[in-house]
Amino acid sequence: MAIGVKVVARPSGIAQDMYVSAVVKGLGVTMRHFFENLFGKKHIVTVQYPEERAVYPKRYRGLHRLMTRDDGSVRCVACMCCPTACPAHCITIVAEETGNGAEKRPAIFEIDELRCVVCGLCVEACPCDAIRMDTGIHAPPVEHRGDAVLGKLDLLAHTGKSEAHQGGLGGEWRGAPPVRTG
Amino acid sequence: MTPPETQLPAAPATVTLTIDGRQVTVQKGTNVLEAARAQGTDISYFCYHPGLSSPAVCRQCLVEVAGQPKLVPSCYTPVADNMVVITASERVLTARRQMLEFTLVNHPVDCPICDKAGECTLQKLYMEWDGHPSRSDVNKVHKPKVVDLGPTIVLDAERCILCTRCIRVCDEVAHQHQLTMAFRGDHEILTTAPGQVLDNPYSLNTVDVCPVGALTSKDFRFKMRAWELYTVPSVCPGCATGCNVEIHHAQGQAWRLVPRPNPDINKFWMCDEGRLTYKELTRDRVVGARLGDDPAPLEKAINYAAERIEQVRQEGGTVAVVLGAQATNEDLYLAARVAIDVLSARVFIAGRPAVPDRVDEILRSADVNPNSAGAKIFGRAAAGGIPELERALQNGELSLVWAIGEDLPLSEEAFAALDDIEMIVQASHEDELTAGADVVLPAAMWAEVDGTFTNVQGLVQRIRRALDAPGGAKPHWELTAAIARRLGVSVDEPNVRALFNEMKSKVPEMAGAEWGRPQPLVQLRFANSRG
Amino acid sequence: MGALVIVIPLALFFVLGLVATLIFGWVIPALGGDPNAWYGALIKTAFILLGFVLPLASVLTWMERKQSALMQDRIGPNRASVGGVRAFGLMHFVADALKMLFKEDFVPAKANKFLFGLAPVLAIAPVLITFAIIPWGGGVCPGRLSETLTDETLATCLETGARFQVVHLEVGLLFYFAIASLAVYGTTLAGWASYNKFSLLGGLRASSQMMSYEVTMGMAILGAFLVYGSLEPATIVMAQGSNPLHWGIVTQPLGFILFFVAAIAETKRTPFDLPEGEPELIGYFVEYSGMRFGMFFLAEFMEVIFTAAVVATVFFGGWQLPGLHAGGFLGTAMPHWLVASLGFVVFAFKTFVLCWFQLMIRWTLPRFRPDQLMRLGWKQLLPLSIANILITAAVVLALMPTGGK
């Protein structure tokens, strides 16, 4: 066992093979819950959705939004980091020239919210703080699959100005001074 | 400055030196950087390029040589007997790290919009050597961005690290002095030489050699990120030179061609026209078979073509088979085998018309077909050219023409004569010929097939399939084989590899050809920097 | 709602039992008919299936979800409402039924249309047929409803009276085995006719599993036959008597466990739901939709009820309750109609509880692997059941050297 393999003894024997004790134990647990919930104290955790609502945590990931710059133009530079990071391959971007100092921006920016697994990796990947998921909006149900694809304008409709500064420190969350690691 | 290689004495002598405690024997005149690489030690560098002279301006390749008080640039130092080189001492690494930090002082680090990101040497070295935030607290020097240098290239002077590789490409490869440095210190910028624009047939090589994203190709700019691309080795179909290329493709589409080093043919370079040949893959493609103007199932069109050929033969007419020089050796070998050995047809060789003013002493040939040499071999002695074909057509000697490829640069009279006879064409692009043909069969193009091309030197080079052919197009040889089988000819080869093997054994000129090993599909994301 | 789950079923069962008692003990004799004639059997069939099995199967679909919810600290279905009345989501099975009826009845293009249609019928028919042998009460003595009978008078009367059993077959439970094993055709044909690899695999698994466990099932119950000297369910119930110490569960504990396990395996429900293991192959009915799928579903629940009914009959004294006898309960004298109705209540309630217990098992245990399943069936349950027969036979022989009653 050169690489430290821990050999776990497999329980065996007739009792194990007949599954009897395990079945009894398991039934004990489930019956306890069943009877307690039926007659006695309730453990029920269900939230009755439309009437009751769970409080969303502060960092709840809702529908995406695209951020804007001070002049209102889209902050995204179509760097393709988010589609690269996206495990669901649900982001489609086609880049174009802006003709001004920003150089590059998305001509098409689409997120298929049906395919999205709400992992937030796109937000992590973005070097420009151009995409966020802090709208607090649930992905709504749709009649047609196409309706779940949010285009650039849909994403900009939830916009807000980014507080991060490009090319330097900014935003309190970056907080601590740069640490030299080299 | 001439590269050390050119100072090589005629008789190769070898030199033995010690690099990082290991002995290595290399040819005399090699530089330390290459010697170290031969021994398996990579030394970082920006300004050195194996195909260019060494100006030693970036100091990223410093190494320690025993007995020398100062660190020396390995790219510029020729090896000497008994030299002792240390490539990774603390002193060397500190110096290189500091050089890198220096290089980055004014760098804008706009990697998100930079086309080079993902294949950038600066990014790569930063990740390897440095990896910490900037310590500089003064404002960066701003330089011009999005500068139009010429018809093909855009410059971002802020990203330029002043390595002069691009200048040397223009000077030493294209032999045109079109780029130069201006100003000095941290205001130094790259710019066009007085009265010049960056416009030469090899200009896009500057984009390849630029270790950073300072030079970007207008054609490729913002189209695709480098890390999304997959690379397949192939050969440029642009002319008879047969420069080795990589097809960079993603999402079922080719996005650019870049040169693949081959010391015997194209060294490290290729021409700008060749780079744009990938656009042909999507232009005016023949999608689906046609009988006259009516779309038909491929099967039916092939049956019909075979019927026509059979009928012409029975009526005693003459069949002409045209070998197009855009097709691969395998395609043409099979077509010639069927035409000459079975149909006793007349064989002609065709292709795109030559462009004489293209020719230069560097890479470009006048013949813009990749496989003219192959077509000549397979057409054998009997084959005629375009003039013979024109004559035969005008004299009404032919009853049916079966063309492998749609490139038939015929005179107007000869073209008119085609109207009176049967025309079967295996075509990849729509043009006048396909518009008038009786049977049009959709053919796959070079990037969509496996096979070989024979270049002007007679070298047989392998091309590889990178993409799916659009519209159900099939390789020429498959179409030819399908027709031939219906004519009762036995074509047993199950795949193009078998066809290649047979060709190799039957045709003496092909005896030296190699199919090569299978190449795994590589995504550039995992291929490290190409800079 | 706690106590309601016991009181409401008891009340409903009593009403049902009363209806049966009145029909066979009063209406039919009053009309001059014979409860054991063919139309009597027809009415009994209608009663047991439409009055008991189908409603209970429907309710079980609701119960399964509600019960699993409680076991897992959830609420379970509670939204379906009729005119605003939600009744703990009880209306969900109505909604389900409507949905199934209105859904597209899809038939795969390459399926064998005839067999595809036949398979659900083949799956459900055997279960329905087997209910014929289940005695759901002690029977009723026509025309003497208001009298207080003794056990003897009732027994004599029942020679000609109305048994609460569709058919009184001497082969009894063998008939059940014969018919129930036909159900495997339904699943296997469903798997094959769908022209789908996954359903075919599911069908094959179902056939191998059902064949394997049928053997154990038959062997396990043989012990009970030996002890009670009959194959006929009603006779077995009578032989057990009202003393729980003489019930099958006490005389045949091992037989009970083996039979119960094998019977659960026959229903193809967790932990024996390999034929429909969702994560690997979804099941033999993967191509079914609408009511055809509903038939497989219903068949499954009816198998649950049937298993419960057989177990109640053979191992839990059927309609007998300690203290309940033809003359009344313990010392209290009761009229015959009440005793006859209570017999049904006892039987139905035992069945109901055993159904509940099966649901409990289904939501507690994870699925077996195919190799574990086969090993359990052939290497463990089967030898044990054979041992059980031998031991039982030895004991029976020892206690009754003359060779039985």
Ligand code: SF4
């Ligand atoms: S949240 Fe995750 S899955 Fe959704 S778009 Fe972003 S990266 Fe993709």
Ligand code: SF4
């Ligand atoms: S990572 Fe950010 S900047 Fe880059 S494409 Fe996505 S949203 Fe745009």
Ligand code: SF4
């Ligand atoms: S040149 Fe390299 S380091 Fe500079 S912005 Fe471009 S990718 Fe980034």
Ligand code: SF4
């Ligand atoms: S543009 Fe690129 S190749 Fe030219 S000097 Fe600058 S960094 Fe070097």
Ligand code: FES
């Ligand atoms: S590579 Fe040697 S100095 Fe630049």
